[in-house]
Amino acid sequence: MINPKSCCIVGGGPAGMMLGYLLARRGISVTVLEKHADFLRDFRGDTVHPSTLIALQQVGLLQRFNALPQSRINRLSVRMGEVVQTVADFRGLAPFDYVALVPQWDLLNLLAKAGRALPHFTLRMQHEATALVRDGDKVVGVTANTPTGERQFLADLTIACDGRGSTLRDRASLAVEELGAPMDVLWFRLPKPHASNGELFGVIGAGTAIVLIDRIDYFQVAYILPKGSDMKLRSKPLENFRQTLVSLAPELKDSIAAIQSWDEVKTLEVKVDRLQTWHQQGLLLIGDAAHAMSPIGGVGINLAIQDSITAANVLAPALAAGDELNDALLSRVQRRRLPAVKKVQALQVALQNNALSAVLAAKGQAPKIPAPIRWLLKFRVLRNIPARIIGYGFDREDVQ
Numbered sequence: 001m002i003n004p005k006s007c008c009i010v011g012g013g014p015a016g017m018m019l020g021y022l023l024a025r026r027g028i029s030v031t032v033l034e035k036h037a038d039f040l041r042d043f044r045g046d047t048v049h050p051s052t053l054i055a056l057q058q059v060g061l062l063q064r065f066n067a068l069p070q071s072r073i074n075r076l077s078v079r080m081g082e083v084v085q086t087v088a089d090f091r092g093l094a095p096f097d098y099v100a101l102v103p104q105w106d107l108l109n110l111l112a113k114a115g116r117a118l119p120h121f122t123l124r125m126q127h128e129a130t131a132l133v134r135d136g137d138k139v140v141g142v143t144a145n146t147p148t149g150e151r152q153f154l155a156d157l158t159i160a161c162d163g164r165g166s167t168l169r170d171r172a173s174l175a176v177e178e179l180g181a182p183m184d185v186l187w188f189r190l191p192k193p194h195a196s197n198g199e200l201f202g203v204i205g206a207g208t209a210i211v212l213i214d215r216i217d218y219f220q221v222a223y224i225l226p227k228g229s230d231m232k233l234r235s236k237p238l239e240n241f242r243q244t245l246v247s248l249a250p251e252l253k254d255s256i257a258a259i260q261s262w263d264e265v266k267t268l269e270v271k272v273d274r275l276q277t278w279h280q281q282g283l284l285l286i287g288d289a290a291h292a293m294s295p296i297g298g299v300g301i302n303l304a305i306q307d308s309i310t311a312a313n314v315l316a317p318a319l320a321a322g323d324e325l326n327d328a329l330l331s332r333v334q335r336r337r338l339p340a341v342k343k344v345q346a347l348q349v350a351l352q353n354n355a356l357s358a359v360l361a362a363k364g365q366a367p368k369i370p371a372p373i374r375w376l377l378k379f380r381v382l383r384n385i386p387a388r389i390i391g392y393g394f395d396r397e398d399v400q
């Protein structure tokens, strides 16, 4: 008789919710533990890239996703001084020629609803995993704080999808390779003075840069600053910060005046790292828990979703058949995903250490894009290349 194996997924972010849904739709008993009471947390990634749109289409959720309020962008442009340059162009790419911007909680709620409609899917909110439960060397579940006290959740396989500050990564004492980042990011909202024009816009100044992310009725703004300089900036009057913003985007002067307190400005400490090994007996880590990405390109969500697709493709047959979940099987997930993670992180680190470091070090005048690169970017087919990398990633997998 077949005895299917069970899974406990820790973390209801994009990786955990997608994986929970994908496994449950293949008849595998899955419990997802999420520490928060809802998905309504601000300042999370909002970009749903073509690779994720393809996955949603493959599982039959694209129509429901399209019904969510969203804006769509088809190009990324930057302004340096007087010069505006489109650096990535999705137009002409197929099957999707845009990135959808959807509040992350809407995407997660959609996956939660789709999951809850399946008999083998359980989502437990306000359940925070605090420790691994072991039987000898093998992980056999987690201990979690729940609204009714501490409880154990036992499973044949525990999958940590608990993000860049992963508790389970710490508890498993897995070795982390730090790749470093020269910048941190401040996040805040600005009222949007005009309608969307399908463009994600960055402004590069001397020593800083901002990116304006279109969220239907306001801009989510990322302000890039040298690593560790956040406290120094915050020790100065808010007015100085507003003036720097106005010098970068004078057209948003009235919106910038709406920032009334430093409390409206949140700091993201940028980390780029990856685990050397993504698994132990009975335990697998994916998404940010296995590899925290730089915000460059806004690709963390696609990578997390792609990890969950690979994990479901690799693990579902063995889980369903009740096979042993040995190291060889778990390592297949890492082997299939690591090349894509390494390529994206290498590109991010190269951009951080060259272009971004030059921007952060610039004094007086914003650096310029070198003339040969600007000449190349005149051709849409060449602007399509960064868009394809951002939108479709490397080694994309289809949902089985």
Ligand SMILES: Cc1cc2nc3c(=O)[nH]c(=O)nc-3n(C[C@H](O)[C@H](O)[C@H](O)COP(=O)(O)OP(=O)(O)OC[C@H]3O[C@@H](n4cnc5c(N)ncnc54)[C@H](O)[C@@H]3O)c2cc1C
Binding pocket: 010, 011, 012, 013, 014, 015, 016, 033, 034, 035, 036, 043, 044, 045, 046, 047, 127, 128, 129, 130, 161, 162, 163, 164, 166, 167, 168, 187, 268, 286, 287, 288, 289, 293, 295, 297, 298, 299, 300, 301, 302, 304
């Ligand atoms: C400010 C900011 C802006 C970003 N912007 C973008 C963007 O525009 N585009 C993009 O692609 N990426 C962006 N990212 C990165 C993106 O959010 C992540 O790469 C992506 O969400 C990773 O998904 P994940 O599921 O692996 O982890 P997460 O999204 O971090 O999800 C982890 C989940 O686990 C839960 N959790 C944590 N610990 C526990 C525990 N012990 N027990 C139970 N639950 C737990 C958390 O509450 C969370 O819901 C941004 C990140 C930040 C911080």
